[in-house]
Amino acid sequence: MELSMPPLQIYVEKTLAIIKPDIVDKEEEIQDIIIRSGFTIVQRRKLQLSPEHCSNFYVEQYGKMFFPNLTAYMSSGPLVAMILARHKAISYWKELLGPSNSLVAKETHPDSLRAIYGTDDLRNALHGSSDFAAAEREIRFMFPEVIVEPIPVGQAARDYLNLYVIPTLLKGLTELCKHKPADPCIWLADWLLENNPNKPKLCHHPIVEEPY
Numbered sequence: 001m002e003l004s005m006p007p008l009q010i011y012v013e014k015t016l017a018i019i020k021p022d023i024v025d026k027e028e029e030i031q032d033i034i035i036r037s038g039f040t041i042v043q044r045r046k047l048q049l050s051p052e053h054c055s056n057f058y059v060e061q062y063g064k065m066f067f068p069n070l071t072a073y074m075s076s077g078p079l080v081a082m083i084l085a086r087h088k089a090i091s092y093w094k095e096l097l098g099p100s101n102s103l104v105a106k107e108t109h110p111d112s113l114r115a116i117y118g119t120d121d122l123r124n125a126l127h128g129s130s131d132f133a134a135a136e137r138e139i140r141f142m143f144p145e146v147i148v149e150p151i152p153v154g155q156a157a158r159d160y161l162n163l164y165v166i167p168t169l170l171k172g173l174t175e176l177c178k179h180k181p182a183d184p185c186i187w188l189a190d191w192l193l194e195n196n197p198n199k200p201k202l203c204h205h206p207i208v209e210e211p212y
Contacts, residue, residue, distance in 0.1 A: 013089040014042065016138040018127035021048075021077035023117045030126070033113070034084060037096055042083040043143055051075045057141055069122055081142040090135055093128045100124055168195065 017034070019027055024046075034041065049057070054071040061067050084093055098105040098112025102124045105115035117125035129135035139146060172191045181187035 012085050012087065013132075013135075014083055014085045014139060015089040015093050015129045015135045016127070016142060017082045017084050017093060018142075019080040019082075020074065020123070020125055020127065021079050022073075022119070022123055023125050024078055024080060026117060027080050030113070030117070031082075033096075034082075037092070039084040039086045039089065039093070042085045043146065044080065044082045045143070046078055046080050048078045049075050057138070066122060073122055083139055083143060083146065090129055090132060094130075097126055097128050168192070171195070 019030055023030075031041065051071045054074040055062065055067075058067070058070055058074070061070060086092060096113055098109035098114045100114070101121040102114045102118025103120055105112050105118060105124075109115055113126055114124045119125070129138050169192075172188055172195065175191060176184055176188050179187065
């Protein structure tokens with residue numbers, strides 16, 4: 001009797017995070033919280049948006065009473081945009097942020113980032129994508145050079161594994177057999193990290209853009 005294995009899924013979710021203009025000076029400590037919470041900062045840029053850019057970014061809020069104040073706030077100074085990655089990045093980042101109204105966050109989620117760094121319902125310190133579609137759109141807006149890959153499923157996932165994963169894994173297993181290390185799991189993990197042909201370009205020392 002053959003046991004059927006569940007299909008292998010390789011997917012690290014990405015979301016957009018923004019440190020808003022009034023707390024840019026807290027960037028270092030916020031990034032430390034982000035990293036300690038299991039996120040990878042895939043890309044980062046510091047920039048200043050014009051009111052027109054802000055209107056385009058928050059187009060879904062157009063027509064609401066707070067819209068003019070929102071665009072004025074977001075264009076009032078430099079902000080920091082980041083692509084964050086981890087398993088279930090969107091929901092975990094939203095949970096870390098807390099309620100969108102900082103006054104509510106201080107009452108109901110006092111340990112959340114918006115409770116700690118936010119001021120009120122408008123100046124709530126940080127932004128996070130609401131769902132996958134929003135994350136995809138917002139990442140393209142802030143990082144137009146980034147390719148947001150679709151999630152491979154079915155035959156596409158199998159093709160991806162055969163083309164990009166299995167060849168490297170086989171090489172690693174071959175080297176493992178040759179070296180016969182005391183701890184094969186740790187040795188193989190280190191080998192894969194060192195020889196990953198698709199290693200992402202992480203922004204450990206990002207270049208800061210001058211406000212325009």
